[in-house]
Amino acid sequence: MAPDRRRIVLFDLFGVIARHQRPGALEKMAARCHTSLDAFTTAYWTHRPPYDAGRHTASAYWTHVLHALSRPADAGTIEELRLTDIDSWSRVDDRMVAYVWTLRDRARVALLSNIPADHTDAFLAAQSWLHDLDHVAFSGKIGAAKPDPAGFQHCVVALRAAPADFLFVDDREENVRAARAIGMNGHVFDGQDDLAAAVDAWL
Known part of the structure; x- marks a missing residue:
């Protein structure tokens, strides 16, 4: 079966692809x-x-x-x-970055992260893989931080999609609930294996 290019996996960054704040x-x-x-x-x-x-x-x-x-x-x-x-806030999980990369053959892949504007500039400069995603939305740049519905709506408009075309992945349940409230599908991240199974079932 050919990939459904209408489908979009929308990732949170910290706690999913990037690591939480450096200890200490x-x-x-x-x-x-x-x-x-x-x-x-x-x-x-x-x-x-x-x-x-x-x-x-x-x-x-x-x-x-x-x-x-x-x-x-x-x-x-x-x-x-x-x-x-x-x-x-500069560390990434290389295994998750590799996984995200593999998804690009099966769906569109985008990012929605709560991160200040100056942090965004540094992260984009250090992480070249971000430039190859279908869309990246950073709260400090778009003026809306999750769980504000405006952040999710921004992604819907930017990707010219319907909310139902999205699977939103975040490690915070309140953000996943907010995505579902506007009509997106949602998955609370608790490790790559569970995520892969959820994505496979959805795609």
């Missing part, structure tokens, strides 16, 4: 801010959503974090934290 990174950034890990982690994630969604620049994000920790937000500190943060 938050501790390193907390130490740079001379604060506790708990306090830093709270500030880091509390102010993250508008940064991920492209509504705050890196400078604005780190200024908010540092002020929440009662620390001066000088340009040197901001840049050091920004680069450490980007590096902490």
